[in-house]
Amino acid sequence: MNKQTITVDDTALEAVDLVKRFGGGETAVTAVAGVSLGFSRGEFVAVMGPSGSGKSTLMNLLAGLDTPTSGRVLVEGTDLAGLDDRRLTRLRRERIGFVFQAFNLLPALTAEQNILLPLKLSGRTPDRAFFDEIVGSLRIRDRLGHRPSEMSGGQQQRVAIARALLTGPAVVFADEPTGALDVSTGHELLGRLREAGTRLGQTIVMVTHDPVAATYADRVLLLSDGALHGTLERPTTDEVLAAMARTEA
């Protein structure tokens, strides 16, 4: 649970020569074409690219939701290829967090039950102080007893973020987290995500095609046709737009 654990290697997540091909023969589509990446501890990285650039597939591979055609994914040095379904499931619930566009929460559970779900699944008792810290910083304390249907979209996303952070995972994946929110709610959410990440030293990988959202990241990876086409460090919106234009050209 302690975020200050020192690991020998400071790389939280690593991908080596990742390739994902769908189908076979003539109709084969290469969604990810040889991507090698490394994410350091505490880094907030945005993966950007137009529709069909392979960014969702890449995220699925990195999160262990899909198996690569070739190449390796290492979460804190553990090769996902060597894990069976049970161990992969355990790694997912202990070392990986998810926030995505919609269907983030189980409708039958309250916000608190949703947040505690991964811990309950692994039979761990939540660290109340840490829970309070996260819930406080995401401003959802007064929403804990509510069910998803009684909350706004932004509140639901913050609950999802709290759930992802509470297990103290190696990496949190956020797939278009602002996709279903209005602009100002989206920006507030990204601010909270960034703030929480910084405070907790949390590695966050965010897939988005919103240039404004990307500016909240430390680093922006530009993806096109399944391959990496450049990196921007702490870019402005204009820089992102320009880079996107170049990629799409």
Add this chain to the structure above:
Amino acid sequence: MPGYAWAQTAAHPARLASVLSAIVLGTLFLAATAVFAATSSAGLRIVAAAPLSAADVIVDRDPEAADPGAGWPEQVAEHPDVTATAPLHAGTVQLVTDEIRATANLYSISDRDELRWFELAEGEWPANAAEMVADAPTLDSAGLAVGDTVSLLVGDGETTDMTVVGAADIGFRPLTGVQYQFYTSEGFFAGESPLSVTADIADGTSPEAVVESMGADLPDDLHPMTAEEQSRLAADRFAGGAQQLELILLVFALIALLAAALVIANTFTILLSQRRRDTALLRLVGAERSQVRNLVLAEALIIGSIGSAIGVAAGVGAGYAGASLMELTGGGLHVGVPALAGAFLTGVATTVCAAWFPARKAAGTAPVEALRSAPLQNGVRFRSVHAVGLAAAATGAAVMVFGMLAENLPVSIAGGSVGAVGLLMALRYAISRLVGGADRLLRLRGGIAELAGANLRRNTGRAATATLTLVLGLGLIAALATAASTGRATIDGDLDDRFPVDVSARVDTGSVPAATVDMVRDIDDLVLVETPRTEQVTVEGLGETTLVGVSPELARAVGAEDLAADGTGAPAMLVSEDQLNALGAAQGETVDLSVDGEAHRFTLYASELATSSGAASPVVREEALDAVAPGDERGMVWGTAAAGADYDALAEQMSRVAGADPAITLSGALAERTGLTDVLDVLVNLSLAMLLVTMVISSLGVANTLSLSVLERTRELALLRALGLTRGGLRSTLAVEAAVIAVLGALLGLVIGIPYGLVGVNAVIGGTAPLVVAVPWAELALVLVSALVIAAAATVLPSRRAARIAPAEGLGAD
């Protein structure tokens, strides 16, 4: 994670309503059976033990051994510790009132108050052999009151007038139906040797010790026993009769549970496919397969426990109500805790087991499905279990047909059983193919029908399971109905063979009075009533016998062609099989018979007509009888019923005739038939009533399938509405879907049920008489209609819901 399972259950309680109702009904049935069994057995025990309740010791004489004489009770009374004795006599008599004539039981009741086992509600105790008392049900159904005088026909035909001097308060009398019971004084049976003697013993002596010393004193043929032990034995014998009923109830309870299991499995399958995204999310945030499975099973456990608890509680009430309806509750409510716990656990286990396969399927959900909507596949894939099932069904059917043709009962039963298992295994697959086929038919009709077909088509597996529950219930109903009507037809056919004359009444001497003959003639359904000529003659080889002479018309009407044909040679004489043997003649042989010392030539035939009046009486043509022994005595009335006559009404009218004329004795098909078919009718009606529970459960299944598919298709239905489908059109679509399920279920039920009914009835009575196949088309048509009614009822709620869907809902975001 019970919290999560509870949250899922609590979030959409309405969706689990059908699971709950199904399991409530199933366990209710089971628990009711248990309570009914315990309560009725306790009640029966009390009834059986009642006549012994006043005694301390009872001595039986061995009915097999030589009669020790009417004075044997004295030997019991001589014992020093015995203070009082009472003989227990019982006999069967004919009760004759102005209204009815019926068999009644006549018992002795002790003349000494301390050995009487019931109280009087009114009147007095019988003081002499011409007085008797009866219990209230007997008085009611015989239309008697205290003070009335009736005639009793005792065994040897002598009539005794008896006065009813009191009404006995016996408490309750279960399962006896209309059985007349009278109690008279010991004096009535004077000179008869009783089967048992009850005795009171002196205060302070133990019955066991008295029994022991009596055993030493009395001859070996007299068996003393304490009343307590004897009551227990009697109760065991009596309660044993109820076990068959309990077994039947249990079988139907298990069938209802099987239907419930199917409904539960189907509901969980549908619910889980609707919750597929939630399940994937659970997997995404780290739930292992086993955790997902256990969550579903925990939900099943919760709902199963609630349902079973309700079912068991309601079952206690229903079982007691059932027992009191049959007047079996004399022993008070008896609840077997282990049996109820068993019913509860069976209910819970059924729910959890039924949820197992859907749960396992849900556990296989890929986590990535939480991120995108995946299409659901819903057909029933052909798997090895279906191949094995189809093979078993085909083999079973072939073996069953072979067994029927070869008249080999064990073979046809074995074939039927294998076939049934095979059907259970393969039927879901077969039905899902049929649903697909139905879609093709509906497509030809176009419009609404086509839409309904497409809906069925996209989830044939679900429709198949709903249909299967219907097949289960309707198939059993079809089987029972077929078995009942075939059984009845077989019994009637057999009786027709054995009793060519439907109604026969005779007097022992002289002619049947004209008034009685007129009453018989007035009976509506008799087409031919004749008073044959009768004459007491002595036939060499047969001894003294009644010779009956009938008209050619009657001979023809009862199918006695040998007698009806105008023979040119020796006149025909119909004798019984035994008489033919006694005369040493062959069928159709012409012999010289010495009748009253004169020789006459007759051609002998064995015929059932010779035993129409009960005793074997040779039958000849009227003119032949006149030639042999002229006279004008007509001591019999014979009648034949019209085809399709109402035998029950006929029997009632004949009993009235018999009541009016105590001198006549009834025989014929009618007298035999009622007993047999009554038992059959009771069994069949009981079974059909029990199957209603199964039908209610299967209609729940159909309603559930439709309503959940409406929930699932909200967007699609809204889109259809937006594109211009009217509310009525939407309802019609659902109605067509339900109708397809119902018709499929009913047709399959008939196709499967009819042969099974035939095999079943063949198994029970096939050996004793040639099977007369009678398929009750009218009743089976009713089955089809009721299936459609069930379907229509099942669409009510889903239609209301579907009609509320606003067209705009189809345009919103996913």
